[in-house]
Amino acid sequence: MGTLGIIVAIFFVVFLAMRGYSIVFIAPVASIIVIVTNGMNFFPSLIGNEASYMTGLTGFIINFFAVFLLGAILAQYIEKSGAAQSIAQKVLSITGTEKPFSVLIAIFVISAILTFGGISLFVVLFVIIPLAKPLFKQLNISWNLIVIPVFLGIGTFTMTMLPGTPSIQNVVPTNYLGTTVTAAPLIGIIATIVAIVVGVWYMKNALNKSLAKNEKFEASEDKDNQAVLKEDIPPFFLSILPILVLILIIFVGSALKVPNIVLMGLGAGVVVSAIGFHKYIPSHKQALSLGANGAINPIFFTAASVAFGVVITLAPGFKVISNLILGIPGNPLISLTIASSALGAITGSASGGLGIAMEAFAQSYLAMGVNPEAMHRISAIASAVFTGLPHSGAILSTFALTGLTHEKAFKYSFLSMTLPNLLALIAALIVGVLFY
Structure with missing residues (x-):
């Protein structure tokens, strides 16, 4: 009955997520289903001070709020100053805007640079949409294709694979495994190469098929965007300087095993942005306030998923699921991969699924003697493999901002994340099993 209750709660x-309900509402209700069907003490399991839904929620917020806060403030500075626009225009000037594939490559590169610099999905979209739409219209490219370079840039190697990336998916395992954000660089670099090669191949293939079908930019897609291009923007080097400072601090600090290095890097990036973009920013108060407010929703969404996972791991019925996963034959990294990818798919969130996997299995795998660096990198990559499902928050947000629908663009969204992530994961597993 307990195990069945967990399965019912997951479904x-x-x-509800696929129908647009917020995970902040869904997660506690699903937790109640688990609590009731597993015969757990109701209020202690839901709002208790020790091991409960509420301690799972608050624990995640305590551990990671500073990362979300500083990342959101840095994103505001880079967006509001026009620095992101400056970076985008520089990349476009290098790749050119005359050929469809060049435009897609440029969008992919811009997305990757901004994401590796700690910039959020929303900022990347608000930069790219107003830049990309007139180019798509001018070249008469189907607007549905926009999701491929965007998701390839933000949802694959910069999210989980590249050593040093300040993404929350790369930070979460450090709290459970004692690793750094540059963990297992060999695995990360090989996975990154595979993801880029596969992703660019798929993007080229999808574009060729679209052109062969004579798909055009539809007039109905030409709607106004809320984002407006700025005229007075900082030069390229100044625009990218906060990102370079962030990356440099993370790599040097990780090599020296400095604790909380991601926070230091993000903090330094914010300071450099505030000073360097002073003449380009309309209001420091606005950037700081919007950044602070913008950190709330993402961390609560992720924390709610993790808290639901905490309740699951406390439930007696979870023992059956745990034993099944831990009992999968072969190298333990394989069973960890299955657990992380399944939980990422269930929650529609790589960070949420990864948080649950770490909470449930990290200590068990460490006790087996599994290399923590390999666990860090492979579980992070696995958590993102199947997050491109219809109920994914990233999918829903992107469609809302681009005006696309599941019918028109879900296939491209799913494949642009799943193919590169899956093949990169296979490569990562091979390297992890052979060398770690």
């Missing part, structure tokens, strides 16, 4: 999460 409940997926069902």
Whole structure:
């Protein structure tokens, strides 16, 4: 009965998420289903001070709020100053805007640079959409294709694979495994190469098929965007300087094993942005306030998923699921991969699924003697493999901002993340099993 209750709760999460309900509402209700069907003490398991839904929620916020806060403030500075626009225009000037594939490559590169610099999905979209739409219209490219370079840039190697990336998916395992954000560089670099090669191949293939079908930019897609291009923007080097400072601090600090190095890097990036972009920013108060407010929703969405996972791991019925996963034959990294990818798919969130996997299995795998660096990198990559499902927050947000629908663009969104992530994961597993 307990195990069945967990399965019912998981389906409940997926069902309501696909219908647009917030995970902040869904997660506690699903937790109640688990608590009731597993015969757990109701209020102690839901809002208790020790091991409960509420301690899972608050624990995640305590551990990671500073990362979300500083990342959101840095994103505001880079967006509001026009620095992101400056970076985008520089990349476009190098790749050119005359050929469809060049435009797609440029969008992919811009997305990757901004994401590796700690910039959020929303800022990347707000930069890219107003730049890309007139180019798509001018070249008469189907607007549906926009999701491929965007998701390839933000949802694959810069999210989980590249050593040093300040993404929350790369930070979460450090709290459970004692690793740094540059963990297992060999695995990360090989996975990155595979993801880029596969992703660019798929992007080229999808574009060729679209052109062969004579798909055009539809007039109905030419709607106004809320984002407006700025005229007075900082030069390229100044625009990218906060990102370079962030990356440099993370790599040097990780090599020296400095604790909380991601926070130091993000903090330094914010300071450099505030000073360097002073003449380009309309209001420091606005950037700081919008950044602070913008950190709230993402961390609560992720924390709610992780808290639901905490309740699951406390439930007696989870023992059956845990034993099944831990009992998968072969190298333990394989069973960890299955657990992380399944939880990422269930929650529709790589960070949420990874948080649950780490909470449930990290200590068990460490006790087996599994290399923590390999666990860090492979579980992070695995958590993102199947997050491009219809109920994914990233998918829903992107469609809302681009005006696309599941019918028109879901296939491209799913494949642009799943293919590169899956093949990169296979490569990562091979390297992890052979060398770690």
